[in-house]
Amino acid sequence: MPETPRTRDIDVAVIGGGPAGLAAALGAKRAGAATVLVLERDRSLGGILNQCVHDGFGLFLYKETLSGPEYAERLAEDALREGVAVETGAMVLDLGPDRLLRVNARSGYSLVRAGAVVLAMGCRERTRDMIGIPGTRPAGIYTAGSAQHLVNLRNLRVGNEAVILGSGDIGLIMARRLTLEGVRVKGVYEIMPWANGLERNVRQCLMDFGIPLRLRSTVVDVRGRDRVESVVVAEVDDRMVPVPGSETVVPCDTLLLSVGLIPENELSKRAGVELSPVTGGAVVDETLMTSVPGVFSCGNVLHIHDVADWASFEGFAAGERAVRYAAGERPSGRTVRIAAGAEVRYALPQTVRAGAAGVEWSFRVVRPLRDVRVEVRGRDSGKTYARRKFGRLLPSELQKIKVKAEVDEDLEVGVHV
Ligand SMILES: Cc1cc2nc3c(=O)[nH]c(=O)nc-3n(C[C@H](O)[C@H](O)[C@H](O)COP(=O)(O)OP(=O)(O)OC[C@H]3O[C@@H](n4cnc5c(N)ncnc54)[C@H](O)[C@@H]3O)c2cc1C
Incomplete structure (x- = not known):
């Protein structure tokens, strides 16, 4: 008779131990999760940072310039010190219904039942x-x-x-x-x-x-x-x-x-997560939750980041929201959709709950532009919810625009001259 696999119950399980995953775990722990587990298939934490030996990492998060491995070490030390559990050499094979993870690790095959899951699997190259x-x-x-x-x-x-x-x-x-x-x-x-x-x-x-x-x-x-x-x-x-x-x-x-880089979403696809054909990552709401309830996404698996700090900040946010879901908080309200308007390749999050306020969008433009205004406008009302001037916009640079007011209609993020 086959042996019953070991099963662990965890508040927040994070798939991937790169900067986004480590930050998500830290975010969840700091927001009050009792148990947070990072599952990393590699032998060490840090993800792609481990091979980026040049410096220039951490200017926003640590206010100093670190090499990739130093940055990874700093995040990993913070996570371990604050009580995040970590399993390296642990490949998540499958994310099933009710957030049941099948894990193949050095310690053997096991199951993890999670209150919430954060996807942080990074990307691969074309x-x-x-x-x-x-x-x-x-x-x-x-x-x-x-x-x-x-x-x-x-x-x-x-x-x-x-x-x-x-x-x-x-x-x-x-x-x-x-x-x-x-x-x-x-x-x-x-x-x-x-x-x-x-x-x-x-x-x-x-x-x-x-x-x-x-x-x-x-x-x-x-x-x-x-x-x-x-x-x-x-x-x-x-x-x-x-x-x-x-x-x-x-x-x-x-x-x-x-x-080019491609978000690593095979696991997400099999779990039924809706993916965006533009970013290759999940379609998420303002809490970074995907179309599968209780499954969140951050870092390069969500959309490609040019600066590791942005992947980490997104990780912190996803972790904080994941712990709230695990504690029983459920999103409610009508879904508002956000479209990419003129000259914008994508804007993320792609959906927002009606009534949400203070939402910040990440966006990229399709070509280099000078002296333009980016606006978030109501699609029906034409009302301007946010406006920001840019001397220069480049497709390589991820940009942000924030709407302070409550959102209650479908929106468009577009460039205006
Ligand atoms: C090849 C490459 C080189 C790069 N070089 C630079 C650079 O020099 N400078 C720079 O600023 N940025 C660089 N980047 C960008 C960099 O990836 C991001 O800034 C940042 O590392 C993204 O963090 P992340 O946590 O989202 O992904 P990653 O750092 O890629 O971490 C994802 C982690 O998830 C793990 N994982 C994936 N699937 C599973 C699974 N099923 N089960 C368990 N674990 C899993 C992976 O092993 C990996 O450790 C590079 C990206 C790539 C792809």
Whole structure:
């Protein structure tokens, strides 16, 4: 007869021990949860921060600049000191009805029954297959994050001459990292007319090292049998189609891809959580609760963050709200929907309970803009609920706008000149 698995009853269970998950656990504990458990599949806490050895983390949360591992250590120490229970090497396999988690851990298979669950599983990188780069399939092609792991955690050299496709932050940071490791970075090629990473990363990681950034261009071929020998790059037109005759062969032995991040939501999907086709993360209300009651979401699994501090702040908020749900508080009232208006790619949360006040929206724009006003307006009444001026808005920068008043109709967050 099969053995009955060990079952634990927990107030708030957090899936993922990166900055968002650790902050969620701390938030729940500080808000009064008796039992909070973080389940992390890796051998250590910290998530992606562990491979980000450069500094610049924690300016908002700790008011100092830390490396990724220092930031992770600080959060993990705070969580443990305040009584958060942690299980590493513990992969959550499934989130079932009534918030029952199936967990495969070093200690064996077990079940966790949670009063509330916080999803904080982070994201993964887009790969060559997902963007369909033609050519041979030799060694020497890495996602920027896997190269970051090999260089920073395994002390391995990934090549001698590199081309980077995509100007996301990880690609920019790796351009500098590889240069410091003695690799010749021949250029960063970006299909859009603007850089996709933060401006400070373009300055500090490319310009300071004389690494060229080629906008409106892409890799159209990879050459080499066993190892990459060269890539062919070409300019693209306004429809992002390669321009015939603009091809250039760039000799290199390494191609790094920094072409986007995807929230890791397989678990959420199986649990019936409604996902947004725009963010790839859950659709949430102002408490960061998903469409499945008692299941909250934060950090990169909800939407991609450019600064780890924002993922942590979102984690604190999700943890605080999760403990209130676990204690029996239930949302009530009509659901108000929020749409992305002119020039806005998405606004989050996507729903709000009618009557909620002081709600803050995160949003991203679709293209760089100057001297604009962002407004939150009632869709029926046309009433302006909030207005904020921006000298400059970039798609790479997550922005915020807050509505102080009570919300009682469907809204739109849009850009106005
Ligand atoms: C490859 C990569 C490199 C990055 N480099 C930088 C950088 O250099 N600088 C920077 O500012 N930002 C960087 N970022 C952005 C960074 O990810 C975020 O700022 C921040 O780490 C997001 O925190 P998080 O907690 O949401 O996710 P993560 O840090 O990714 O943490 C998620 C955690 O969930 C765990 N997990 C996932 N699924 C399960 C499961 N089923 N069961 C148990 N545990 C699970 C994972 O193992 C992981 O530890 C990088 C992101 C990626 C993907």
